[in-house]
Amino acid sequence: GQNIDQPTEMTATEGAIVQINCTYQTSGFNGLFWYQQHAGEAPTFLSYNVLDGLEEKGRFSSFLSRSKGYSYLLLKELQMKDSASYLCAVKLDYKLSFGAGTTVTVRA
Amino acid sequence: ETGVTQSPTHLIKTRGQQVTLRCSSQSGHNTVSWYQQALGQGPQFIFQYYREEENGRGNFPPRFSGLQFPNYSSELNVNALELDDSALYLCASSLVLAGVNEQYFGPGTRLTVT
Numbered sequence: 001g002q003n004i005d006q007p008t009e010m011t012a013t014e015g016a017i018v019q020i021n022c023t024y025q026t027s028g029f030n031g032l033f034w035y036q037q038h039a040g041e042a043p044t045f046l047s048y049n050v051l052d053g054l055e056e057k058g059r060f061s062s063f064l065s066r067s068k069g070y071s072y073l074l075l076k077e078l079q080m081k082d083s084a085s086y087l088c089a090v091k092l093d094y095k096l097s098f099g100a101g102t103t104v105t106v107r108a
Numbered sequence: 109e110t111g112v113t114q115s116p117t118h119l120i121k122t123r124g125q126q127v128t129l130r131c132s133s134q135s136g137h138n139t140v141s142w143y144q145q146a147l148g149q150g151p152q153f154i155f156q157y158y159r160e161e162e163n164g165r166g167n168f169p170p171r172f173s174g175l176q177f178p179n180y181s182s183e184l185n186v187n188a189l190e191l192d193d194s195a196l197y198l199c200a201s202s203l204v205l206a207g208v209n210e211q212y213f214g215p216g217t218r219l220t221v222t
Contacts, residue, residue, distance in 0.1 A: 004150075033210075035213075040218075041215065041216075042112075042198060042213035042214055042215045042216055043151070043198070044213070045210055045212070048210065087150050087151075089150070093164065094141075094156050094163050094164040095141065095153040095156060095164055095166065096141075096143075096151070096200075096211060097153065098143075098150030098151050098152070099150050100149050101148075101150050
């Protein structure tokens with residue numbers, strides 16, 4: 001089976017920085033995705049890493065270390081609208097294998 | 109550009125019944141994947157269709173079946189519904205080319221089995 005682990009919940013203050021870690025042990029690897037999902041809505045694409053290193057996209061950055069089976073999503077200058085579930089997903093050939101998601105709550 | 113759409117939005121069925129969920133892929137996309145998301149969990153891959161053929165399947169029993177049509181829209185059929193089938197069913201479309209193959213998700217169908 002595929003193991004993709006991420007923390008269940010995180011809480012942070014508006015304007016702060018939060019780092020969501022994801023570790024994976026999978027039978028293959030064709031890249032790692034991060035998705036944001038608000039309650040009752042579809043997941044929306046945030047970032048994609050296939051090579052080691054940091055990808056920056058505005059307030060969101062994602063890092064990958066393939067040798068360590070590790071990724072993180074960094075959310076800077078948190079806003080209330082960032083309260084959501086963040087899903088880490090490993091691409092395996094034709095499918096995505098998801099972690100259970102990390103619920104981030106941003107407090108004023 | 110039209111995004112991924114799914115119908116119906118919500119559905120309530122009784123155990124043992126059959127259900128059909130529908131998905132229209134994003135314009136220009138030729139691949140559709142279906143996922144089941146139980147409450148508090150990440151999406152679980154059911155299967156994928158590429159050019160009207162099943163292209164891969166997750167750990168779901170045969171009573172989960174699907175179709176893809178020439179216009180790349182798709183259906184998910186579930187027979188003999190069980191209580192554990194209650195979940196959000198997500199459809200995602202993508203364009204199979206070299207590169208990211210990012211999947212775009214629809215809003216989902218919330219299925220409740222009683």
